[in-house]
Amino acid sequence: QVQLAESGGGLVQAGGSLRLACAASSGRTFSNHAMAWFRQAPGKEREFVAVISWNGGSTAYTNSVKGRFTISRDNAKNTVYLQMNSLKPEDAAVYYCAAASRLYSGRNSFEYDYWGQGTQVTVSS
Numbered sequence: 001q002v003q004l005a006e007s008g009g010g011l012v013q014a015g016g017s018l019r020l021a022c023a024a025s026s027g028r029t030f031s032n033h034a035m036a037w038f039r040q041a042p043g044k045e046r047e048f049v050a051v052i053s054w055n056g057g058s059t060a061y062t063n064s065v066k067g068r069f070t071i072s073r074d075n076a077k078n079t080v081y082l083q084m085n086s087l088k089p090e091d092a093a094v095y096y097c098a099a100a101s102r103l104y105s106g107r108n109s110f111e112y113d114y115w116g117q118g119t120q121v122t123v124s125s
Helices: none
Strands: 002-007 011-014 016-028 035-040 047-052 060-061 070-074 077-083 093-099 119-124
Touching: 002 093, 002 119, 011 047, 016 035, 016 093, 016 119, 035 070, 047 070, 047 077
Parallel strands: 011 119
Antiparallel strands: 002 016, 016 077, 035 047, 035 093, 047 060, 070 077, 093 119
């Protein structure tokens, strides 16, 4: 079992930055898991944002955040991060951290076995 806890959300003006963190605690080695961020805005389905492989060597992003968001991980700290720059009002959502039980994973929510409770990101225009 893997427990995930997100932090770092909040209110920011458009054009600003936030850094989300997701701390994992489990009886399993954190580096056994590919990690991802998803988000869900009110009235919309949960959507993929970014994924990172077990060692950080491979990352992928949804098109709308490419060049603005960066996913990274620190396996020594059992933590994955999402640096969000140049935020836009359409980035506002609850952001969820997810862990897959494999070293590499994709963009589909069904590929992930563990989920955090989410952290709210609000972007004012």
